[in-house]
Amino acid sequence: MKAKKVTLMLATFALAVALGAVAACSPSGASDLAETGGSDWDAVVAANPDDPYVASYEAEDPATLITMHKKLGNTCESCHDEEIASMVGTFDELVGPSEDTLATREFCLNDGCHSWEKIVDSTILDGDKTVYNPEGLYNVHDNHRGDVDCGQCHSMHGQPTLNCVQCHYMDLPEGWDGFE
Ligand code: HEC
Ligand code: HEC
Ligand code: HEC
Numbered sequence: 001m002k003a004k005k006v007t008l009m010l011a012t013f014a015l016a017v018a019l020g021a022v023a024a025c026s027p028s029g030a031s032d033l034a035e036t037g038g039s040d041w042d043a044v045v046a047a048n049p050d051d052p053y054v055a056s057y058e059a060e061d062p063a064t065l066i067t068m069h070k071k072l073g074n075t076c077e078s079c080h081d082e083e084i085a086s087m088v089g090t091f092d093e094l095v096g097p098s099e100d101t102l103a104t105r106e107f108c109l110n111d112g113c114h115s116w117e118k119i120v121d122s123t124i125l126d127g128d129k130t131v132y133n134p135e136g137l138y139n140v141h142d143n144h145r146g147d148v149d150c151g152q153c154h155s156m157h158g159q160p161t162l163n164c165v166q167c168h169y170m171d172l173p174e175g176w177d178g179f180e
Contacts, residue, residue: 025113027079041076041085056094056157063175065156075151079107079156094158096151105149127170138170 060067068123108114122144165178
């Protein structure tokens with residue numbers, strides 16, 4: 001029988017925290033931009049419906065992280081500046097972040113959006129038992145790999161990938177890919 005994922009934090013509690021926090025948070029720190037520049041972004045989005053980043057926002061696919069962030073009230077300008085706006089429409093497909101300010105720890109933990117204390121023990125996956133890990137429990141956020149950027153696993157607009165699976169067997173959460 002396959003073991004189940006152990007979630008130490010109640011999902012409802014996490015959601016309540018997220019709802020409370022996101023109302024005031026802005027990863028790009030661009031709350032002013034959101035007030036003054038909103039119409040520019042509206043025009044950019046309207047002019048580029050086929051851009052894969054715009055399309056992922058509009059698709060409302062529950063498997064994509066952007067959908068939950070959209071439901072919490074985030075728009076393009078909550079997370080991006082004018083430089084990103086100028087890139088919209090130039091993509092044929094989703095690519096990884098092309099600058100190191102996207103999906104970094106600073107970005108996602110900025111302005112109270114996410115609290116590391118609340119995340120750090122939230123996701124422990126069952127996997128192979130080894131001499132070094134006799135219980136076979138793998139904390140994806142707290143491990144020997146150190147504090148790596150969120151975007152190494154999570155993807156805002158696309159498919160998330162768990163890099164631990166390069167070296168360990170563990171049960172992937174639903175909707176996640178591992179490197180084969
Ligand atoms: C909650 C934050 C968030 C929101 C809202 C958001 N994005 Fe993103 N965006 C990201 C992150 C994080 C990345 C890095 C790649 C990834 O994780 O998919 C990204 C990547 C991008 C990129 C690629 C940039 C690069 O340098 O490669 C574009 C273009 C983009 N987003 C456009 C948009 C548009 C257009 C919207 C609104 C329709 C939007 N984003 C809404 C967080 C966000
Ligand atoms: C090594 C890969 C990895 C890294 C790096 C990572 N995460 Fe995660 N995270 C996961 C996995 C896997 C899940 C479980 C997703 C699921 O169950 O669908 C998760 C779950 C979450 C959750 C939901 C937790 C809950 O309460 O159920 C949040 C919020 C989160 N991560 C935020 C972050 C943030 C913010 C960062 C960066 C500071 C980050 N993660 C870095 C892999 C990672
Ligand atoms: C490049 C290979 C590699 C990757 C990627 C990797 N590990 Fe490991 N890990 C090892 C090795 C080697 C050991 C020690 C021997 C063993 O247990 O197989 C280890 C040991 C562990 C242990 C037990 C002892 C300890 O140091 O905590 C845990 C738990 C663990 N890894 C979790 C993770 C998680 C979670 C990820 C993803 C964020 C991950 N590892 C990614 C190679 C890797």
